[in-house]
Amino acid sequence: MLRIQNVEVIYSDVILVLKGVGLEVPANRIVALLGANGAGKTTTLKAISGVLRTELGEVTDGSIEFEGTRIDGMNPEEIVRLGVVQVMEGRRLFEHLTVEENLLVGAYLRKDKEGILRDLEKAHGYFPRLKDLGRRTSGYLSGGERQMLVMGRALMADPKTMLLDEPSMGLSPIMVKEIFRVIQTINEQEGVSILLVEQNARIALGISERAYVMENGRIVLDGPSEKLIENADIKEFYLGLSDKGKRRSYRDVKHYRRRKRWLG
């Protein structure tokens, strides 16, 4: 179980970005985190994985716990060792390394040679394309292949929890479907819990059990995903549907944002 309570994050000592965020990711579950651009979703993931400090960001209040251990303040490699692995936004690869080398970097902390080989097989099982591309320089991969590679790399760490940042960004609908199918399979077969940050609310709510909506550094809405799908605001803001099932103009959406801000 990953539990975040009342977390506040400040960049460069002055920029307050998270203003008391709380959420929970129970073991073996998929939890979605939605929100507009700049709401602080990526910052939340970075606070969990500990890479915030390389950007002069700091958790200044609240706590982050994984399986009962406080992890805020730990180094990123210690957090990976505990089993929490972030797949960063934008599908960042080690572009000059081959596909296989990228996968092996994912297992950098591990010493069990056999386990690593087994997990390499497993990653190839989830993404057969990666096996064919093994010796290819990864910088030349397509967007879909990159997404497979970054997820395969995260699997190589033998994680208990994966933090996925916008896996669907810029992918074709078919590829999005495929990626989300694999996310679901990984969750079911490996028992890996997943915190999923997405702009594609429909598909994220479709596979998650619970969802949180973030705005301006705060959680403004949360609940079981099937309830949120029914929620009128979510419908308007993310799915672009009004009560009557019609598309609404951006002005109405803005109206929703103002209201939320005022309430929050």
Place this chain on the structure above:
Amino acid sequence: MNELVQLIVLGLMEGGLYAMVAAAIVLVFKSTHVVSLAHGQLMAFGALAFWFVLVKLDMPVPVAVILALAFSAMLGWTTERFAMRPLIGQPLFAAFLTTFAVFLMMDGIFQLMLKGESVSFAAHLPKGNVMMMGVSLPITQLVSFGSCLVLFLGLALFFRYTKVGLGMRATAEDHQLAQSTGITVRSIFSHIWVLSAVVATIGGVSLANVMDIYYPLPYLGIKGLIVALVGGLESLTGALLAGLLLGILENVSAGYLDPVVGGGVKEVAAYVLLLLVLLIKPYGLLGLVRIERI
């Protein structure tokens, strides 16, 4: 004709020496993005340590090699731990200036220890000449060139086949991403300084094998930096190519032009090469090619 061959071969050998010093600088730059001036001193101190064990303590060559390398590893570790690490997260320019400060400080110690004298260990190593390709070559040069080739081969294998090598290459590409995959970037920095100090020492000992250890030795680090720049700062192959190129250029140009202009050509050849290469290829001969998909 024979004279030209002689000049080229000697140039190659000398170029190998520059290449080793450049390699040490490239290693640090690739992983930490810091341009280091300190390596001229790391190289000179390594050579001095080798001389001390071999001549002063009168130990056999293998012992001197091992002790000198161990000493330089320690020196590299210390430099990283106490001079560079406190600057992680600060502007790279601050780190660059710190390497200059380290250079100056170590230069003081180096000159103090030598007291203006020059020392040499060549007398304790095999001497003589061998004929190769119709050119007469000093054994010392051949040994130095041999260590250069072995060193570059060793580095290539190290980066390709070891785990730490893989971690270093990953770190070289993206510090934050490397951290997020569980690599301890700090310890990679430390390893890389140790490795580069060892490489610099192998270069320094090889250099001191063909020239004496005296006050200008550390300043050959500047030449190493020029070679690294010509090669592209990020590429070991580039460092090797640029080193060999400079060695040949220096010797050939000096061989033909010195009688005409009255000497000194060797001293400027490096700077002319640097200017020319950077004019044509601003990122150096083998500067990192950004991967761009079309």
